[in-house]
Amino acid sequence: MNNVLKNVLLWVAIGVILMLVFQNLNHSSAPAQVMDFSTFVSSVKQGSVSDVTIDGNRIDGALSSGQQFRVYTPPNDTQLVPQLLAAGVKISVKPPEGQSLLLSILISWFPMLLLIGVWIFFMRQMGGGGAGGRGAMTFGRSRARMLTDENNKVTFADVAGVEEAKEELAEIVDFLRDPQKFQRLGGRIPKGVLLMGSPGSGKTLLARAIAGEARVPFFSISGSDFVEMFVGVGASRVRDMFEQAKKHAPCIIFIDEIDAVGRQRGAGLGGGNDEREQTLNQLLVEMDGFEGTEGIIVVAATNRPDVLDPALLRPGRFDRQVTVPLPDIRGREQILQVHMRKVPVAPDVDARVIARGTPGFSGADLANLVNEAALMAARKSKRLVDMHDFEDAKDKVMMGAERKSVVMSDKQRETTAYHESGHAVVAKLLPGTDPVHKVTIIPRGRALGLTMQLPTEDRFNYERNDLLSNISILMGGRIAEEVFLNQMTTGAGNDIERATDLARRMVTQWGMSTLGPMVIGEKEEEVFLGREITKHSNISEETARTVDEEVRRIIQDQYQIARGLIEGNRDKVETMARALLKYETLDANQVNDIMSGHDPRPPQEGGAGPTPSNPPDGAVAEADKAGKPLPGLQPGERPV
Ligand SMILES: Nc1ncnc2c1ncn2[C@@H]1O[C@H](COP(=O)(O)OP(=O)(O)OP(=O)(O)O)[C@@H](O)[C@H]1O
Ligand SMILES: [Zn+2]
Incomplete structure (x- = not known):
C-alpha cells in the first residue's frame, strides 16, 4: 500500500469518526424517547400512533397522546409500511440527505475495509510479501x-x-x-x-x-x-x-x-x-x-x-x-586525541598519560571518558577541560564514582591510610614494578581506598618475578595494619583473595613452581553470568596437597619480603599515612617526595591532587591496586 493511499484511508477513518460524533450530537439534541420495535408495532396495532417520519431505518413519531418517540426498525422490513398504512398512521419520509447517505455507505463499508486491510496485512506477513506484490506494502519494508x-x-x-x-x-x-x-x-x-x-x-x-x-x-x-x-x-x-x-x-x-x-x-x-x-x-x-x-x-x-x-x-x-582489535597504548592515545578535538582541552592534558592508565579500554570507553571529563569540567564551570578532570573521569569510569558521602570514623580513616601506605611503599621499594600513580583514601565503588599503579606499556605477559612482586604488594596493606596499628581487619580480605588466586595460578596453570611446567587439574571452560571462567578439577588428593603447600610457600615468602620492607621503612609508611590523612589523595610526585625522605610537596592544583572540598571523617580498609590489569586477567578486563 503506498503512502498516498494509506493517508487517504487515514483521513477517511477520521472523517467517519467525526461524522459519527456529529451525528450523535444531532441525535442528542432531539430528546425523543427511544421505543423498542415490538412496543412500536403493538402501539401501531393498537392505533395509538398518530404520525411517523421515516428516515432510513430510523422513525421519529408521535403517539396520539402527543408523546414523541424514536424507534429503529430492522433493515429491509417490507411489512412495516403496509402495517402503518393499515393502522391509518400519517407517514412522511425524509429524503435521503447527501451527508447521511455517504455516511451510511461508509459505515456499511468500514468493517469490510478493515477486514480487507487486516487480511492483506497477514497475507503479507505470512507469505513473505507474496501477496500484494513486491514492495506494495509498508509493513515488510526494510528498516534500513x-x-x-x-x-x-x-x-x-x-x-x-x-x-x-x-x-x-x-x-x-x-x-x-x-x-x-x-x-x-x-x-x-x-x-x-x-x-x-x-x-x-x-x-x-x-x-x-x-x-x-x-x-x-x-x-x-x-x-x-x-x-x-x-x-x-x-x-x-x-x-x-x-x-x-x-x-x-x-x-x-x-x-x-x-x-x-x-x-x-x-x-x-x-x-x-x-x-x-x-x-x-x-x-x-x-x-x-x-x-x-x-x-x-x-x-x-x-x-x-x-x-x-x-x-x-x-x-x-x-x-x-x-x-577490529581493542586499541593498544598508542591506539588509545590516538583515539583520545580524536575525541579531544571536540572539546576545549587545557594545555596540561597529556593523552599519553591517560592512555597509559586505561588498559583494556575500547574506543567507545575512551569516547565516553572524554565526555565524562568534559562534564566534570562543566560542572565546575571551567572553560577548559584539564588533566584533573580527565583523572577524575578515568577513576569514575574505572572504579565507580567517589563515595564522599560514606561517613567513616577517624579510626577507619586511619586504618585505610596505613593500609594504602603499606601497598604503596612496598610497590615503590620492589624493583621492576609499575610506577605508583596515585594513592587515595577516598572510597570509590566498592573499595575504601586505592593504590594505583600505571604500567608504562600494555602488558600481555608477566614474568614470574612480576607476579611475586604483585603478591608482595597485595600483602603490604595487611602488614602495615599489623605493624602500625597492631590489628587485622577484614579490609584486607580482597587483597588476600587476589594474592592467593595469583599464587594458585602460578602453580596450577603457569608452571611456575617446583611442580614443574604442567597444568594441574582438568580445565573446564564454563560460562557463568556471561563470562567465561576456567575451573580446575579432578586432581588427586596428594597433588592437591602439594599444590596447597606450594601456594602457601609462595605467599609466605612474599609476605616475609613485604614485611621486611615495611619494618625497614617505618618512617616512610608513617609519613605517607599522615600525608594521606591530611590530603586524602597523593599523586606520583608526592609519593616520590615521601620515598626520598621528604615531606610531600603541597598538592598541585589541576594535577591529580587531593580534593580540598572533601573533609569526610574516616575511611576504612579496603585497598585495591587498580589501574593495571593483574596477571591472569585479559588486558581487556578491569579490576573492580
Ligand atoms: N577507533 C576509534 N576511533 C575513534 N573513536 C572510536 C573508535 N572506536 C570507537 N570509537 C567511539 O566509540 C563509539 C562507538 O563505536 P562503534 O559504535 O563504532 O563501536 P562498535 O564496534 O560498532 O560497537 P558495537 O559492537 O557495540 O556495535 C564511536 O561512535 C566513537 O565515538
Ligand atoms: Zn589492600
Missing part, C-alpha cells in the same frame, strides 16, 4: 536507514588506532569510488566484509568511514531489526533492503550485530527458529544474487564470529574478514 554522502561526514581520520583494519579496507574504498575501473581490470572485489571485534571497538564507525571516504550512500540496519514476530517479515526486509541498495549503487549496506540473524542454522532447540533461518537464507540468496561489479558492498559487524553460520563466510559472501 540511509545516510547519504551529505550527512555522513565520517572519514578514516575519525577512526584511530586501527591502522591495519583501515589498510585492509582502503581497497574497498577505491573500488566504491570507481567500480568500472576495477571491472575493466578484471579484479575480483569482495561482496561482503565481516568486521569482527569486541563491543565499542569502532566497527560501526569504520563502516561509516568507508562510505564517507568513498562518498557513497550508507544503508545501515541491525541484525535484530530482521528478527520479527512474524515469519517472513525479516526475509522481505532483506529483499527490500537489497532492492533499495541496487537503486543507489555504488553504496554500502551495513548490517550491525549480524549474529542476531546469522547464527548457525539448526542450532536452536527443536528448529523453532524458522523466521531467523528464512531471513538468513534470504540474505544468502541476495548476496549470491548480485554481481560483485554492481558496486554494492555488504559490511557486517559482529562480536561473536564464532557463532556465525559457516555458509555466511563462504567465498562470494563475507569472505573478507577484518579484525
Whole structure:
C-alpha cells in the first residue's frame, strides 16, 4: 500500500469518526424517547400512533397522546409500511440527505475495509510479501536507514588506532569510488566484509568511514531489526533492503550485530527458529544474487564470529574478514586525541598519560571518558577541560564514582591510610614494578581506598618475578595494619583473595613452581553470568596437597619480603599515612617526595591532587591496586 493511499484511508477513518460524533450530537439534541420495535408495532396495532417520519431505518413519531418517540426498525422490513398504512398512521419520509447517505455507505463499508486491510496485512506477513506484490506494502519494508554522502561526514581520520583494519579496507574504498575501473581490470572485489571485534571497538564507525571516504550512500540496519514476530517479515526486509541498495549503487549496506540473524542454522532447540533461518537464507540468496561489479558492498559487524553460520563466510559472501582489535597504548592515545578535538582541552592534558592508565579500554570507553571529563569540567564551570578532570573521569569510569558521602570514623580513616601506605611503599621499594600513580583514601565503588599503579606499556605477559612482586604488594596493606596499628581487619580480605588466586595460578596453570611446567587439574571452560571462567578439577588428593603447600610457600615468602620492607621503612609508611590523612589523595610526585625522605610537596592544583572540598571523617580498609590489569586477567578486563 503506498503512502498516498494509506493517508487517504487515514483521513477517511477520521472523517467517519467525526461524522459519527456529529451525528450523535444531532441525535442528542432531539430528546425523543427511544421505543423498542415490538412496543412500536403493538402501539401501531393498537392505533395509538398518530404520525411517523421515516428516515432510513430510523422513525421519529408521535403517539396520539402527543408523546414523541424514536424507534429503529430492522433493515429491509417490507411489512412495516403496509402495517402503518393499515393502522391509518400519517407517514412522511425524509429524503435521503447527501451527508447521511455517504455516511451510511461508509459505515456499511468500514468493517469490510478493515477486514480487507487486516487480511492483506497477514497475507503479507505470512507469505513473505507474496501477496500484494513486491514492495506494495509498508509493513515488510526494510528498516534500513540511509545516510547519504551529505550527512555522513565520517572519514578514516575519525577512526584511530586501527591502522591495519583501515589498510585492509582502503581497497574497498577505491573500488566504491570507481567500480568500472576495477571491472575493466578484471579484479575480483569482495561482496561482503565481516568486521569482527569486541563491543565499542569502532566497527560501526569504520563502516561509516568507508562510505564517507568513498562518498557513497550508507544503508545501515541491525541484525535484530530482521528478527520479527512474524515469519517472513525479516526475509522481505532483506529483499527490500537489497532492492533499495541496487537503486543507489555504488553504496554500502551495513548490517550491525549480524549474529542476531546469522547464527548457525539448526542450532536452536527443536528448529523453532524458522523466521531467523528464512531471513538468513534470504540474505544468502541476495548476496549470491548480485554481481560483485554492481558496486554494492555488504559490511557486517559482529562480536561473536564464532557463532556465525559457516555458509555466511563462504567465498562470494563475507569472505573478507577484518579484525577490529581493542586499541593498544598508542591506539588509545590516538583515539583520545580524536575525541579531544571536540572539546576545549587545557594545555596540561597529556593523552599519553591517560592512555597509559586505561588498559583494556575500547574506543567507545575512551569516547565516553572524554565526555565524562568534559562534564566534570562543566560542572565546575571551567572553560577548559584539564588533566584533573580527565583523572577524575578515568577513576569514575574505572572504579565507580567517589563515595564522599560514606561517613567513616577517624579510626577507619586511619586504618585505610596505613593500609594504602603499606601497598604503596612496598610497590615503590620492589624493583621492576609499575610506577605508583596515585594513592587515595577516598572510597570509590566498592573499595575504601586505592593504590594505583600505571604500567608504562600494555602488558600481555608477566614474568614470574612480576607476579611475586604483585603478591608482595597485595600483602603490604595487611602488614602495615599489623605493624602500625597492631590489628587485622577484614579490609584486607580482597587483597588476600587476589594474592592467593595469583599464587594458585602460578602453580596450577603457569608452571611456575617446583611442580614443574604442567597444568594441574582438568580445565573446564564454563560460562557463568556471561563470562567465561576456567575451573580446575579432578586432581588427586596428594597433588592437591602439594599444590596447597606450594601456594602457601609462595605467599609466605612474599609476605616475609613485604614485611621486611615495611619494618625497614617505618618512617616512610608513617609519613605517607599522615600525608594521606591530611590530603586524602597523593599523586606520583608526592609519593616520590615521601620515598626520598621528604615531606610531600603541597598538592598541585589541576594535577591529580587531593580534593580540598572533601573533609569526610574516616575511611576504612579496603585497598585495591587498580589501574593495571593483574596477571591472569585479559588486558581487556578491569579490576573492580
Ligand atoms: N577507533 C576509534 N576511533 C575513534 N573513536 C572510536 C573508535 N572506536 C570507537 N570509537 C567511539 O566509540 C563509539 C562507538 O563505536 P562503534 O559504535 O563504532 O563501536 P562498535 O564496534 O560498532 O560497537 P558495537 O559492537 O557495540 O556495535 C564511536 O561512535 C566513537 O565515538
Ligand atoms: Zn589492600
